Protein backbone atom coordinates (compact mmCIF):
# COMPACT_ATOMS: atom_id res chain seq x y z
CA UNK A 385 0.00 0.00 0.00
CA UNK A 386 1.46 3.42 -0.91
CA UNK A 387 1.78 5.92 1.94
CA UNK A 388 -0.35 8.67 0.48
CA UNK A 389 0.54 12.11 1.82
CA UNK A 390 1.03 15.77 0.91
CA UNK A 391 4.70 14.96 0.39
CA UNK A 392 4.10 12.81 -2.67
CA UNK A 393 4.77 14.35 -6.11
CA UNK A 394 1.70 15.95 -7.66
CA UNK A 395 1.69 13.64 -10.69
CA UNK A 396 1.60 10.52 -8.49
CA UNK A 397 -1.26 11.86 -6.40
CA UNK A 398 -3.14 12.79 -9.58
CA UNK A 399 -2.67 9.31 -11.03
CA UNK A 400 -4.01 7.67 -7.86
CA UNK A 401 -6.89 10.12 -7.78
CA UNK A 402 -7.78 9.41 -11.41
CA UNK A 403 -7.57 5.66 -10.77
CA UNK A 404 -9.94 5.52 -7.80
CA UNK A 405 -11.79 8.74 -7.08
CA UNK A 406 -14.99 9.62 -8.97
CA UNK A 407 -15.49 13.40 -8.93
CA UNK A 408 -18.66 15.46 -9.15
CA UNK A 409 -19.06 17.43 -12.37
CA UNK A 410 -15.78 16.12 -13.90
CA UNK A 411 -14.90 13.76 -16.78
CA UNK A 412 -12.36 10.95 -16.66
CA UNK A 413 -10.40 12.67 -19.44
CA UNK A 414 -10.02 15.78 -17.31
CA UNK A 415 -8.57 13.63 -14.54
CA UNK A 416 -6.27 11.51 -16.68
CA UNK A 417 -5.05 14.12 -19.18
CA UNK A 418 -4.73 17.25 -17.03
CA UNK A 419 -5.05 15.85 -13.54
CA UNK A 420 -7.04 17.30 -10.67
CA UNK A 421 -5.75 20.38 -8.88
CA UNK A 422 -4.67 19.19 -5.44
CA UNK A 423 -5.24 21.57 -2.56
CA UNK A 424 -3.09 20.82 0.45
CA UNK A 425 -3.71 23.64 2.96
CA UNK A 426 -5.64 26.86 3.37
CA UNK A 427 -5.63 29.92 5.55
CA UNK A 428 -7.88 33.00 5.46
CA UNK A 429 -8.73 33.47 1.78
CA UNK A 430 -5.62 31.64 0.51
CA UNK A 431 -5.32 28.09 -0.79
CA UNK A 432 -2.01 26.27 -1.22
CA UNK A 433 -1.75 23.56 -3.87
CA UNK A 434 0.56 20.57 -4.12
CA UNK A 435 3.02 22.57 -6.24
CA UNK A 436 3.27 25.23 -3.55
CA UNK A 437 1.20 27.88 -5.40
CA UNK A 438 -0.75 30.31 -3.22
CA UNK A 439 -4.13 30.86 -4.80
CA UNK A 440 -6.71 33.49 -3.87
CA UNK A 441 -10.00 31.64 -3.39
CA UNK A 442 -12.51 33.93 -5.05
CA UNK A 443 -15.26 31.31 -4.59
CA UNK A 444 -14.96 30.58 -0.84
CA UNK A 445 -14.68 26.88 -1.70
CA UNK A 446 -18.16 26.21 -3.05
CA UNK A 447 -19.66 29.49 -1.76
CA UNK A 448 -19.35 28.26 1.81
CA UNK A 449 -16.18 29.44 3.56
CA UNK A 450 -17.81 32.56 5.01
CA UNK A 451 -15.42 33.02 7.96
CA UNK A 452 -12.38 31.93 5.94
CA UNK A 453 -10.04 28.99 6.31
CA UNK A 454 -7.95 28.10 9.31
CA UNK A 455 -10.10 29.11 12.29
CA UNK A 456 -8.80 26.84 15.02
CA UNK A 457 -11.72 27.72 17.35
CA UNK A 458 -13.90 25.48 15.19
CA UNK A 459 -11.39 22.64 15.33
CA UNK A 460 -11.30 22.97 19.13
CA UNK A 461 -15.10 22.90 19.42
CA UNK A 462 -15.27 19.84 17.14
CA UNK A 463 -12.65 17.98 19.19
CA UNK A 464 -14.37 18.86 22.47
CA UNK A 465 -17.77 17.76 21.16
CA UNK A 466 -16.36 14.50 19.74
CA UNK A 467 -14.97 13.65 23.16
CA UNK A 468 -18.16 14.52 25.00
CA UNK A 469 -20.85 13.22 22.63
CA UNK A 470 -19.65 12.38 19.11
CA UNK A 471 -23.03 11.24 17.89
CA UNK A 472 -26.56 10.82 18.90
CA UNK A 473 -29.70 11.07 16.82
CA UNK A 474 -32.69 13.37 17.09
CA UNK A 475 -35.32 10.79 16.06
CA UNK A 476 -38.08 9.40 18.31
CA UNK A 477 -38.35 12.20 20.87
CA UNK A 478 -34.62 12.47 21.59
CA UNK A 479 -32.34 15.50 21.51
CA UNK A 480 -29.02 16.90 22.73
CA UNK A 481 -27.58 20.27 23.71
CA UNK A 482 -25.80 21.21 20.43
CA UNK A 483 -29.01 20.71 18.41
CA UNK A 484 -31.08 22.62 20.98
CA UNK A 485 -28.60 25.51 21.09
CA UNK A 486 -28.22 25.78 17.31
CA UNK A 487 -31.97 25.66 16.66
CA UNK A 488 -32.52 28.36 19.31
CA UNK A 489 -29.83 30.60 17.78
CA UNK A 490 -31.19 30.17 14.26
CA UNK A 491 -34.69 31.05 15.44
CA UNK A 492 -33.21 34.21 16.98
CA UNK A 493 -31.36 35.18 13.79
CA UNK A 494 -34.13 34.38 11.30
CA UNK A 495 -36.69 37.13 10.69
CA UNK A 496 -40.38 37.10 11.66
CA UNK A 497 -41.86 33.88 12.96
CA UNK A 498 -39.30 31.56 11.36
CA UNK A 499 -38.82 29.88 14.72
CA UNK A 500 -38.37 26.16 14.02
CA UNK A 501 -35.50 24.21 12.48
CA UNK A 502 -35.49 20.79 10.80
CA UNK A 503 -31.85 19.72 10.38
CA UNK A 504 -30.26 17.92 7.43
CA UNK A 505 -26.75 17.08 6.32
CA UNK A 506 -26.64 19.35 3.26
CA UNK A 507 -28.56 21.83 1.16
CA UNK A 508 -29.80 19.07 -1.14
CA UNK A 509 -31.19 17.09 1.77
CA UNK A 510 -32.81 20.20 3.20
CA UNK A 511 -34.56 20.90 -0.09
CA UNK A 512 -35.76 17.30 -0.22
CA UNK A 513 -37.19 17.94 3.24
CA UNK A 514 -38.89 21.07 1.89
CA UNK A 515 -40.58 19.17 -0.94
CA UNK A 516 -42.04 16.68 1.51
CA UNK A 517 -42.84 19.34 4.10
CA UNK A 518 -44.69 21.66 1.71
CA UNK A 519 -46.74 18.81 0.28
CA UNK A 520 -47.44 17.28 3.70
CA UNK A 521 -48.54 20.68 5.03
CA UNK A 522 -51.34 20.93 2.45
CA UNK A 523 -52.18 17.26 2.81
CA UNK A 524 -52.73 17.63 6.57
CA UNK A 525 -54.82 20.72 5.88
CA UNK A 526 -57.11 18.59 3.71
CA UNK A 527 -55.77 19.65 0.29
CA UNK A 528 -53.65 16.67 -0.87
CA UNK A 529 -54.00 17.75 -4.50
CA UNK A 530 -52.13 21.00 -3.71
CA UNK A 531 -48.74 19.40 -4.37
CA UNK A 532 -47.07 21.12 -7.32
CA UNK A 533 -43.90 23.04 -6.54
CA UNK A 534 -42.90 25.82 -8.89
CA UNK A 535 -39.24 26.73 -9.33
CA UNK A 536 -37.13 28.33 -12.03
CA UNK A 537 -35.07 27.33 -15.03
CA UNK A 538 -31.38 27.83 -14.26
CA UNK A 539 -32.05 27.82 -10.51
CA UNK A 540 -29.91 25.44 -8.42
CA UNK A 541 -31.25 23.62 -5.38
CA UNK A 542 -28.95 20.61 -5.09
CA UNK A 543 -28.03 17.34 -6.67
CA UNK A 544 -30.27 14.70 -5.11
CA UNK A 545 -33.25 13.41 -7.09
CA UNK A 546 -35.68 15.78 -5.35
CA UNK A 547 -33.53 18.90 -5.13
CA UNK A 548 -32.11 18.33 -8.63
CA UNK A 549 -35.71 18.26 -9.87
CA UNK A 550 -36.44 21.57 -8.17
CA UNK A 551 -33.37 23.00 -9.82
CA UNK A 552 -33.65 24.09 -13.41
CA UNK A 553 -30.33 22.85 -14.75
CA UNK A 554 -31.12 21.13 -18.03
CA UNK A 555 -27.83 19.19 -18.02
CA UNK A 556 -28.84 17.64 -14.70
CA UNK A 557 -32.37 16.83 -15.86
CA UNK A 558 -30.85 15.00 -18.82
CA UNK A 559 -29.34 12.35 -16.52
CA UNK A 560 -31.01 9.87 -14.20
CA UNK A 561 -34.70 10.47 -14.73
CA UNK A 562 -35.20 13.99 -13.38
CA UNK A 563 -37.45 15.83 -12.72
CA UNK A 564 -39.82 13.95 -10.43
CA UNK A 565 -43.53 14.58 -11.09
CA UNK A 566 -45.33 17.76 -10.07
CA UNK A 567 -42.42 20.16 -10.29
CA UNK A 568 -43.03 23.05 -12.70
CA UNK A 569 -40.38 25.52 -13.90
CA UNK A 570 -40.80 29.14 -14.94
CA UNK A 571 -38.23 31.47 -16.51
CA UNK A 572 -35.49 33.23 -14.55
CA UNK A 573 -35.17 37.02 -14.09
CA UNK A 574 -31.92 37.31 -16.09
CA UNK A 575 -32.28 40.69 -17.77
CA UNK A 576 -28.84 40.69 -19.45
CA UNK A 577 -29.43 37.52 -21.45
CA UNK A 578 -33.19 37.43 -21.80
CA UNK A 579 -34.51 40.98 -21.23
CA UNK A 580 -34.65 42.00 -24.92
CA UNK A 581 -35.89 45.56 -25.40
CA UNK A 582 -37.59 45.78 -21.99
CA UNK A 583 -36.13 47.90 -19.19
CA UNK A 584 -34.85 45.86 -16.25
CA UNK A 585 -37.85 47.04 -14.19
CA UNK A 586 -40.40 46.00 -16.83
CA UNK A 587 -38.63 42.71 -17.32
CA UNK A 588 -38.53 41.99 -13.55
CA UNK A 589 -42.31 42.46 -13.37
CA UNK A 590 -42.91 40.39 -16.49
CA UNK A 591 -40.85 37.48 -15.19
CA UNK A 592 -42.56 37.63 -11.77
CA UNK A 593 -45.93 37.56 -13.50
CA UNK A 594 -44.97 34.28 -15.19
CA UNK A 595 -45.46 32.83 -11.72
CA UNK A 596 -49.03 34.14 -11.63
CA UNK A 597 -49.70 32.80 -15.13
CA UNK A 598 -48.37 29.39 -14.11
CA UNK A 599 -50.53 29.37 -10.97
CA UNK A 600 -53.60 30.32 -12.99
CA UNK A 601 -52.89 27.65 -15.62
CA UNK A 602 -52.14 24.90 -13.09
CA UNK A 603 -54.83 26.07 -10.64
CA UNK A 604 -54.02 27.68 -7.26
CA UNK A 605 -55.62 24.65 -5.61
CA UNK A 606 -52.85 22.51 -7.16
CA UNK A 607 -49.81 24.65 -6.27
CA UNK A 608 -48.15 24.04 -2.91
CA UNK A 609 -45.12 26.30 -3.03
CA UNK A 610 -42.72 28.46 -5.00
CA UNK A 611 -39.01 28.00 -4.27
CA UNK A 612 -36.19 30.29 -5.39
CA UNK A 613 -32.77 31.59 -4.45
CA UNK A 614 -32.92 35.30 -3.51
CA UNK A 615 -30.02 35.68 -5.96
CA UNK A 616 -29.27 32.72 -8.25
CA UNK A 617 -25.75 31.58 -7.43
CA UNK A 618 -24.77 28.58 -9.56
CA UNK A 619 -26.91 29.99 -12.39
CA UNK A 620 -24.38 32.83 -12.73
CA UNK A 621 -25.02 35.29 -9.86
CA UNK A 622 -28.19 36.59 -11.46
CA UNK A 623 -29.41 39.57 -9.40
CA UNK A 624 -33.09 40.13 -10.17
CA UNK A 625 -34.38 43.62 -11.03
CA UNK A 626 -35.77 45.49 -7.98
CA UNK A 627 -39.35 44.99 -9.20
CA UNK A 628 -39.14 41.19 -9.12
CA UNK A 629 -39.36 40.12 -5.48
CA UNK A 630 -42.18 42.46 -4.32
CA UNK A 631 -44.33 41.13 -7.16
CA UNK A 632 -43.49 37.50 -6.33
CA UNK A 633 -44.46 38.19 -2.71
CA UNK A 634 -47.80 39.70 -3.80
CA UNK A 635 -48.57 36.75 -6.07
CA UNK A 636 -47.83 34.12 -3.40
CA UNK A 637 -49.89 36.07 -0.82
CA UNK A 638 -52.84 36.45 -3.23
CA UNK A 639 -52.89 32.76 -4.18
CA UNK A 640 -52.08 31.18 -0.80
CA UNK A 641 -48.83 29.59 -1.99
CA UNK A 642 -45.96 28.79 0.39
CA UNK A 643 -42.83 30.77 -0.35
CA UNK A 644 -39.49 29.00 0.13
CA UNK A 645 -36.22 30.96 0.09
CA UNK A 646 -33.23 28.83 -0.76
CA UNK A 647 -30.67 30.65 1.37
CA UNK A 648 -27.95 28.02 0.96
CA UNK A 649 -25.64 30.56 -0.70
CA UNK A 650 -27.29 33.86 0.25
CA UNK A 651 -27.61 33.06 3.96
CA UNK A 652 -25.18 33.96 6.74
CA UNK A 653 -23.97 37.30 5.51
CA UNK A 654 -23.28 36.76 1.82
CA UNK A 655 -25.53 39.65 0.71
CA UNK A 656 -24.82 41.96 3.66
CA UNK A 657 -27.67 40.75 5.91
CA UNK A 658 -28.01 37.47 7.72
CA UNK A 659 -30.33 36.27 4.93
CA UNK A 660 -30.63 37.16 1.25
CA UNK A 661 -34.43 37.40 1.43
CA UNK A 662 -33.92 40.31 3.88
CA UNK A 663 -31.62 42.11 1.43
CA UNK A 664 -34.02 41.52 -1.46
CA UNK A 665 -37.12 42.28 0.64
CA UNK A 666 -39.47 39.27 0.94
CA UNK A 667 -40.86 37.03 3.65
CA UNK A 668 -40.55 33.27 3.11
CA UNK A 669 -42.46 30.61 5.07
CA UNK A 670 -39.44 28.28 4.89
CA UNK A 671 -35.73 28.96 4.37
CA UNK A 672 -33.20 26.38 3.18
CA UNK A 673 -29.81 26.74 4.86
CA UNK A 674 -26.41 25.01 4.55
CA UNK A 675 -22.90 26.12 3.44
CA UNK A 676 -22.29 29.35 5.45
CA UNK A 677 -24.19 27.85 8.40
CA UNK A 678 -20.94 26.10 9.34
CA UNK A 679 -18.70 27.97 6.87
CA UNK A 680 -18.15 24.54 5.36
CA UNK A 681 -16.22 23.26 8.39
CA UNK A 682 -18.80 20.51 8.87
CA UNK A 683 -21.53 19.19 6.56
CA UNK A 684 -24.83 20.54 7.89
CA UNK A 685 -28.01 22.01 6.43
CA UNK A 686 -31.59 22.53 7.40
CA UNK A 687 -34.94 24.18 6.93
CA UNK A 688 -36.02 27.13 9.08
CA UNK A 689 -39.79 26.95 9.24
CA UNK A 690 -42.48 29.47 10.26
CA UNK A 691 -44.83 28.90 13.22
CA UNK A 692 -47.88 27.99 11.12
CA UNK A 693 -46.15 25.37 8.94
CA UNK A 694 -44.27 23.86 11.89
CA UNK A 695 -47.42 23.57 13.95
CA UNK A 696 -49.36 21.87 11.14
CA UNK A 697 -46.49 19.49 10.32
CA UNK A 698 -45.99 18.61 13.98
CA UNK A 699 -49.72 17.84 14.29
CA UNK A 700 -48.91 14.40 12.91
CA UNK A 701 -45.74 12.32 12.88
CA UNK A 702 -43.55 13.64 10.02
CA UNK A 703 -42.10 10.42 8.59
CA UNK A 704 -38.86 12.01 7.54
CA UNK A 705 -35.32 12.49 8.89
CA UNK A 706 -31.67 11.76 8.32
CA UNK A 707 -29.20 9.84 10.50
CA UNK A 708 -27.21 13.05 10.72
CA UNK A 709 -30.15 15.47 11.31
CA UNK A 710 -28.75 17.79 13.99
CA UNK A 711 -25.43 15.91 14.23
CA UNK A 712 -23.89 17.13 17.51
CA UNK A 713 -20.41 17.84 16.14
CA UNK A 714 -21.75 19.67 13.10
CA UNK A 715 -24.23 21.60 15.25
CA UNK A 716 -21.58 22.65 17.77
CA UNK A 717 -19.26 23.78 14.98
CA UNK A 718 -22.07 25.71 13.26
CA UNK A 719 -22.90 27.46 16.53
CA UNK A 720 -19.28 28.52 16.95
CA UNK A 721 -19.25 29.76 13.34
CA UNK A 722 -22.36 31.86 14.02
CA UNK A 723 -20.68 33.28 17.14
CA UNK A 724 -17.67 34.36 15.08
CA UNK A 725 -19.82 35.86 12.31
CA UNK A 726 -21.72 37.83 14.94
CA UNK A 727 -19.03 38.85 17.42
CA UNK A 728 -16.53 39.86 14.76
CA UNK A 729 -19.16 41.96 12.98
CA UNK A 730 -18.51 40.11 9.71
CA UNK A 731 -22.05 40.54 8.33
CA UNK A 732 -22.00 44.27 9.09
CA UNK A 733 -18.57 44.60 7.50
CA UNK A 734 -19.94 43.10 4.27
CA UNK A 735 -22.79 45.62 4.30
CA UNK A 736 -20.82 48.70 5.29
CA UNK A 737 -17.12 48.30 4.67
CA UNK A 738 -15.55 45.54 2.58
CA UNK A 739 -18.73 44.99 0.50
CA UNK A 740 -18.81 48.61 -0.76
CA UNK A 741 -15.05 48.40 -1.40
CA UNK A 742 -15.54 45.28 -3.53
CA UNK A 743 -18.48 46.93 -5.29
CA UNK A 744 -16.40 49.94 -6.39
CA UNK A 745 -13.53 47.74 -7.58
CA UNK A 746 -15.79 45.19 -9.31
CA UNK A 747 -17.94 47.76 -11.08
CA UNK A 748 -14.78 49.36 -12.46
CA UNK A 749 -14.36 46.19 -14.57
CA UNK A 750 -17.34 47.32 -16.65
CA UNK A 751 -14.96 49.53 -18.67
CA UNK A 752 -13.09 46.44 -19.93
CA UNK A 753 -13.71 45.75 -23.63
CA UNK A 754 -14.90 42.17 -22.90
CA UNK A 755 -17.26 43.06 -20.06
CA UNK A 756 -20.92 43.79 -20.72
CA UNK A 757 -22.28 44.23 -17.22
CA UNK A 758 -20.63 43.95 -13.80
CA UNK A 759 -23.19 43.11 -11.10
CA UNK A 760 -22.72 42.72 -7.37
CA UNK A 761 -24.72 42.28 -4.19
CA UNK A 762 -22.81 42.05 -0.92
CA UNK A 763 -20.00 39.59 -1.57
CA UNK A 764 -21.33 37.79 -4.62
CA UNK A 765 -20.67 39.24 -8.04
CA UNK A 766 -20.63 38.46 -11.75
CA UNK A 767 -19.54 39.89 -15.06
CA UNK A 768 -21.09 39.08 -18.42
CA UNK A 769 -18.51 38.62 -21.17
CA UNK A 770 -19.59 39.84 -24.58
CA UNK A 771 -18.14 40.78 -27.97
CA UNK A 772 -20.60 43.70 -28.17
CA UNK A 773 -21.69 45.52 -25.04
CA UNK A 774 -24.44 47.69 -26.51
CA UNK A 775 -26.18 44.74 -28.20
CA UNK A 776 -25.68 42.49 -25.14
CA UNK A 777 -24.57 39.96 -27.77
CA UNK A 778 -23.34 36.41 -27.13
CA UNK A 779 -20.09 35.20 -28.71
CA UNK A 780 -20.20 33.33 -32.01
CA UNK A 781 -18.39 30.40 -30.33
CA UNK A 782 -20.44 27.91 -28.32
CA UNK A 783 -21.61 29.39 -25.00
CA UNK A 784 -18.97 28.87 -22.32
CA UNK A 785 -15.97 28.75 -24.66
CA UNK A 786 -14.76 32.24 -23.76
CA UNK A 787 -15.75 31.84 -20.11
CA UNK A 788 -13.62 28.69 -19.95
CA UNK A 789 -10.61 30.49 -21.43
CA UNK A 790 -11.03 33.23 -18.84
CA UNK A 791 -11.34 30.72 -15.99
CA UNK A 792 -8.12 29.05 -17.12
CA UNK A 793 -6.34 32.44 -17.25
CA UNK A 794 -7.58 33.09 -13.69
CA UNK A 795 -6.10 29.77 -12.51
CA UNK A 796 -2.81 30.66 -14.20
CA UNK A 797 -2.91 33.97 -12.30
CA UNK A 798 -3.57 32.15 -9.00
CA UNK A 799 -7.17 33.25 -8.68
CA UNK A 800 -10.19 30.94 -8.37
CA UNK A 801 -12.99 32.54 -10.36
CA UNK A 802 -15.68 30.31 -11.86
CA UNK A 803 -17.48 30.61 -15.17
CA UNK A 804 -21.11 29.82 -15.88
CA UNK A 805 -21.33 29.89 -19.65
CA UNK A 806 -19.73 33.20 -20.51
CA UNK A 807 -20.47 34.78 -17.11
CA UNK A 808 -17.60 34.98 -14.64
CA UNK A 809 -18.57 34.77 -10.98
CA UNK A 810 -17.00 35.32 -7.56
CA UNK A 811 -18.11 34.74 -4.00
CA UNK A 812 -15.05 35.19 -1.78
CA UNK A 813 -14.81 34.45 1.94
CA UNK A 814 -16.61 37.24 3.82
CA UNK A 815 -13.44 37.98 5.80
CA UNK A 816 -11.50 39.09 2.73
CA UNK A 817 -9.57 42.31 3.47
CA UNK A 818 -9.62 45.43 1.30
CA UNK A 819 -6.06 44.73 0.17
CA UNK A 820 -7.02 41.18 -0.82
CA UNK A 821 -10.06 42.55 -2.67
CA UNK A 822 -7.72 44.78 -4.66
CA UNK A 823 -5.51 41.78 -5.44
CA UNK A 824 -8.57 39.76 -6.53
CA UNK A 825 -9.80 42.45 -8.90
CA UNK A 826 -6.29 43.12 -10.29
CA UNK A 827 -5.91 39.42 -11.08
CA UNK A 828 -9.40 39.32 -12.61
CA UNK A 829 -8.54 42.28 -14.85
CA UNK A 830 -5.23 40.70 -15.90
CA UNK A 831 -7.08 37.46 -16.74
CA UNK A 832 -9.63 39.43 -18.78
CA UNK A 833 -6.82 41.16 -20.69
CA UNK A 834 -5.22 37.80 -21.44
CA UNK A 835 -8.57 36.34 -22.53
CA UNK A 836 -9.13 39.33 -24.80
CA UNK A 837 -5.66 38.85 -26.31
CA UNK A 838 -6.31 35.13 -26.83
CA UNK A 839 -9.46 35.89 -28.85
CA UNK A 840 -7.62 38.04 -31.40
Ligand code: PLP
Pocket residue numbers: 446505506507508509511540541542543613617618646647648649674675685
Ligand atom coordinates in the same frame (compact mmCIF):
# COMPACT_ATOMS: atom_id res chain seq x y z
N1 PLP B 1 -29.22 25.33 -2.83
C1 PLP B 1 -28.36 26.20 -3.37
C2 PLP B 1 -28.83 27.59 -3.65
C3 PLP B 1 -27.05 25.83 -3.65
O1 PLP B 1 -26.22 26.70 -4.23
C4 PLP B 1 -26.65 24.52 -3.34
C5 PLP B 1 -25.26 24.09 -3.62
O2 PLP B 1 -24.50 24.74 -4.29
C6 PLP B 1 -27.58 23.64 -2.80
C7 PLP B 1 -28.86 24.08 -2.53
C8 PLP B 1 -27.19 22.22 -2.49
O3 PLP B 1 -26.41 22.18 -1.37
P1 PLP B 1 -25.49 20.87 -1.10
O4 PLP B 1 -24.46 20.87 -2.16
O5 PLP B 1 -24.97 21.15 0.29
O6 PLP B 1 -26.36 19.70 -1.14
